[in-house]
Amino acid sequence: MTTLTVHDDGKYLAIQTQGKSTRFHAIWLRDNAWDSETRATGNGQRLLALRDIPADTSIASAGIDGEVVTLTFAPEDKSVDYPLSWLMDNAYDTESNTGAGWTGAAVQTWDSGLMADVPVGDYAKVSADDRALASWLDNVARYGFGKLENGPTTDLSLMQVVDLFGYVRETNYGRHFEVRTEVNPTNLAFTGLGLQAHTDNPYRDPVPSLQVLYCLESSAAGGENMVVDGFRAAERLRAENQEWFDVLSQHCARFEYAGEEGVVLRSRRPMIELSPDGEMIGIRFNNRSLAAVTDVPFDKMDTYYAAYRRLGEIIDDPDMEVTFRLEPGECFVVDNTRVLHARKAYSGTGTRWLQGCYADKDGLLSKLAGLQATTLEAAE
CATH class of the missing domain: 3.60.130.10 (Clavaminate synthase-like)
Incomplete structure (x- = not known):
């Protein structure tokens, strides 16, 4: 079961799934919206600069229906749908790689x-x-x-x-x-x-x-x-x-x-x-x-x-x-x-x-x- 909670007067969202909580800032979520007013339908490029998004953006409400997360942002009063899988694939509230010289999962070193x-x-x-x-x-x-x-x-x-x-x-x-x-x-x-x-x-x-x-x-x-x-x-x-x-x-x-x-x-x-x-x-x-x-x-x-x-x-x-x-x-x-x-x-x-x-x-x-x-x- 997946649940959503909004924290710090709407400044960030927490998604609880599979016993783990993952957080996302409101401004990050709004900047990464994929609606047709924010992104070009054909190529996915942003239509807005960050200056076009209110600096005091917050999450007014959050809901989930199946695999779709719906958020409403204030002060724009704008609702945006996000695939839950996309959010989890792009989560940044994770343990950071420690130490210099790490390599990504797509790289396999060899001898x-x-x-x-x-x-x-x-x-x-x-x-x-x-x-x-x-x-x-x-x-x-x-x-x-x-x-x-x-x-x-x-x-x-x-x-x-x-x-x-x-x-x-x-x-x-x-x-x-x-x-x-x-x-x-x-x-x-x-x-x-x-x-x-x-x-x-x-x-x-x-x-x-x-x-x-x-x-x-x-x-x-x-x-x-x-x-x-x-x-x-x-x-x-x-x-x-x-x-x-x-x-x-x-x-x-x-x-x-x-x-x-x-x-x-x-x-x-x-x-x-x-x-x-x-x-x-x-x-x-x-x-x-x-x-x-x-x-x-x-x-x-x-x-x-x-x-x-x-x-x-x-x-x-x-x-x-x-x-x-x-x-x-x-x-x-x-x-x-x-x-x-x-x-x-x-x-x-x-x-x-x-x-x-x-x-x-x-x-x-x-x-x-x-x-x-x-x-x-x-x-x-």
């Missing part, structure tokens, strides 16, 4: 144990079946990366992958970039050396939040791709030494790229980025692009470098890595704000040709939410 269950989708299936696409995108969002198999091997096939969920983000590298490697090359520019795990473009603000790497040719031995969950690495650092976690999250590093004429890119962000309430929202780690660190006080610089070194050791730990080989027609999408990627070294003879591009995570999350909403509507 090398994920090797047995790498999130994989079939290109043909995700291209033709919205449910398969939603499942694959959900895994990319949850784990920070996902692999696609059985795709075409034609030039710029990676653009078709991006079309599944969003749009290419063009940079000074163009709409896409080529990754061509020859083993035992005549030109050292085409090296088969391995690369340390890193996030791309930390010198941009904002960074490209997704990267797509698509394999068109792979005849060389070795060269496996590797991914490391930066969030799990930060969690390990915090468990080992809270002071080290704090110094990397509370002080900015500086990153810089000036490798082309007319291009000077700079950013100033922490290696471990937290939201104001302590949620872990980003990792920037790229030793090649780290500029001089100047935003750490003198008496904390030794601690900062000890923390930076240890975070790198954790990232390099084989127990943290998931590796897989990309064959022609295969690709992977990686959350560049969270998951570090690398490449193992090559041996023997052969060539390797990949194409890469950047996109943004908001497009992927929007596509996923739309697919999930459509699936839910169909189920109802």
Whole structure:
């Protein structure tokens, strides 16, 4: 049974259900009304600014009929219906997450144990079946990366992958970039050396939040791709030494790229980025692009470098890595704000040709939410 009580002269509502009381302020409820005078019917955007709602708004009466809560607000004398489920889904009178570095329920951190269950989708299936696409995108969002198999091997096939969920983000590298490697090359520019795990473009603000790497040719031995969950690495650092976690999250590093004429890119962000309430929202780690660190006080610089070194050791730990080989027609999408990627070294003879591009995570999350909403509507 659900009951409603109004408190503090109508300043807030308490909903008692399943043995728990959840409170909502009157001004919050009025601002979040979904009637046609407050919200546009087509897109749900607000038609009113907060200044249009009386500052002394209060709840004059409250009632419930089944799953519908009806409130009347003073001084407007306006009645609004709310689905009980919507109110409970959007409740803010909850226990807050404590401590810096927490992650949301939709994020699952991982280590090398994920090797047995790498999130994989079939290109043909995700291209033709919205449910398969939603499942694959959900895994990319949850784990920070996902692999696609059985795709075409034609030039710029990676653009078709991006079309599944969003749009290419063009940079000074163009709409896409080529990754061509020859083993035992005549030109050292085409090296088969391995690369340390890193996030791309930390010198941009904002960074490209997704990267797509698509394999068109792979005849060389070795060269496996590797991914490391930066969030799990930060969690390990915090468990080992809270002071080290704090110094990397509370002080900015500086990153810089000036490798082309007319291009000077700079950013100033922490290696471990937290939201104001302590949620872990980003990792920037790229030793090649780290500029001089100047935003750490003198008496904390030794601690900062000890923390930076240890975070790198954790990232390099084989127990943290998931590796897989990309064959022609295969690709992977990686959350560049969270998951570090690398490449193992090559041996023997052969060539390797990949194409890469950047996109943004908001497009992927929007596509996923739309697919999930459509699936839910169909189920109802």
